[in-house]
Amino acid sequence: MKAADLHCDVLFKMLKHPELSFREPSGGKLDVTADRLREGEVSLQAFAIYLPEDGPKDPETVLREAELFWSKVLSEKGIRLIRTAGDLQAAWDGGQTGALLSLEGADGLREQWWCLRLLHLLGLRLLGPTWNWANWACDGAMEPRGGGLTRAGKRLVNECESMGILIDVSHMSERGFWDVAELSSRPFFASHSNVRAVREHSRNLTDAQLAAIFRADGIVGLTFVPWFLSDREPASVDDVLRHVEHVCSLGGERHLAFGSDFDGIERHVHGLSQPGHYPSLADALLKRYPEPIVRGMLGENAVRFLRKYLPQ
16 A cells, blocks of 8 residues: 655755665664665655754755755665656656655755755755744744744745745744745645644644644644654554544544654654554554545545645
């Protein structure tokens, strides 16, 4: 059963550890490798550019991660760059793994619009304006001030929409979220967030936020970050299912996807620590939901959304 994953941090880890290879054996330091994507039937994977907190936040570092996407990920056999809806359909139908480039936090752009345009040429199609804290575009979900989009942040949203780059609200403050909802003329989405009604955490989404994403025809990628799933660890697949159930109870079954955050976390859900484990998640879902709904959750909902709203 084909899967889609809306967020991983392989590029960040390879930037910090240049010796790593995307074809690294399964016993290595990467959660996500080409072999594990094939093992898990992951037919779409989003690769995030995320800049380390202890490193420079500038266009050069952003572009260094974009170069890793091209030189280490796209160079692997069976991996196909996704720029358009047609690329996605061809990869999905042709048994390849589609690779989407995303930006997690616009800090490194430094309001240099040429860098955004260059990233777009390199394949950038998903962008989250901020990470957990404040930057020039918006406050993050864990910034105590709780501010929304700045004037430059509003321009960022408009520039992205003009280029066909979809806005990711996963790390945004609540005020920033609602600013995006008000400003956007196109659907927005959350690549890797869970449900606050199930697990109280500032990185999780309220029912009102979830409903707003559904109304906008967006999608929500539930994530496998243990502390976003449960207040106890190790988290289990059953904890993932509790968040799935809540989204479905709100009428969001066609807007539900997954965004693992593999390689961005050091602790994992028991039995769900790398993409080769997606078939186990599928089995757990099939015990509760009909197969067509499970196929949607695992991948088809995300693909339908992207086919509709990526450039044609």
